[in-house]
Amino acid sequence: MKKIILLILISTCTFQLNAQKNALEKIDFIIGNWEGTGTGFSNSTSIISASYNYIMDAKYIEVKHESHFKPTENNREGEHHIDKGFISFDTSRNSIIYRQFNNEGYINQYVLNDRLSNTKTLIFETEKIENFVPGGKARLTINKINDNEIETIFDVSFPNKVYSCFGTNKLTKQ
Template identity: 35%
Template sequence: MKKSILILLFTPSFIFAQYSKKDSLWLPLKPFIGSWVGEGGGEPGKGKYQRSYQFVLNKNFIEIKNKSTYEPTNQNPQGEIHEDFGYFSYDKALKKFKLRQFHIESFVNEFEMENISDDKKTLVFTSVAIENIPKGYRARETYRILNDKEIEETFEIAEPNKNFEVYSKVKLIKQN
């Protein structure tokens, strides 16, 4: 009987001890881990999206791979395939999550998490630097976690001295 009581007392501590500090750091972004597909549209037209998020380099980063295929339009009769790679990281000095994206068009976006909602279901990243684009442009990524299988992403761009405007919006469905 004493053994049973000791086991019951220490099991919760043991279980929570297994949840490392590094794992708990990533809790706001953990829902993204996996493979996703989706549809959306915006400035480039109507498109289909394939996306994956995975931990890399000893769980110090989350790697993002994205491929967007846009249907032909009058302005772009061939359609368009867009690819980008990205990484979520945590800046210990700033105590903020960062997002860096490397686009096939040679743009490199660096974002910082500007806001996370109280329920941890809306995350907003705003650009702090954009390479290979005219000076003064800004970008913003807003992720809404709708449930454990659906995410909505809104990408916005602001021209110099102007407000943000939606460039694209996509709903992603988790595949695994």
């Protein structure tokens, strides 16, 4: 009887320790406020501010990006891009999901590709895009350069085409 009680206590403690571990911790290196520059996105350069912060008892990461693109010959006023989103952990799929909404009207639902990601690289691939070309896909890669620098790469694939880089951002933690 004492062995059974001991096994129950050990199992309960192990379960509680595992339950308390935040599944989002593996992407902690993105947490913080960031600023930097971007290139690409129609051959324009941009000034960027980004933030990734835990909210609601660290159950979610709130994402905010804002890019100001310099004027070009084809777009004399430049552009202002805003996207906001949430990163969460889907326990039923054992996957990290990123839902992104932007001012151009696109809504992307990405899933973290665990096979391609590691402690210094996160690769999010769309599983659903609203208001985009049917069959199109997007991929967001976040590379940790060091504790204070990250690089983001945004790739797009049109139906039956390979991914093509639309833009790269270099960000420094503030």
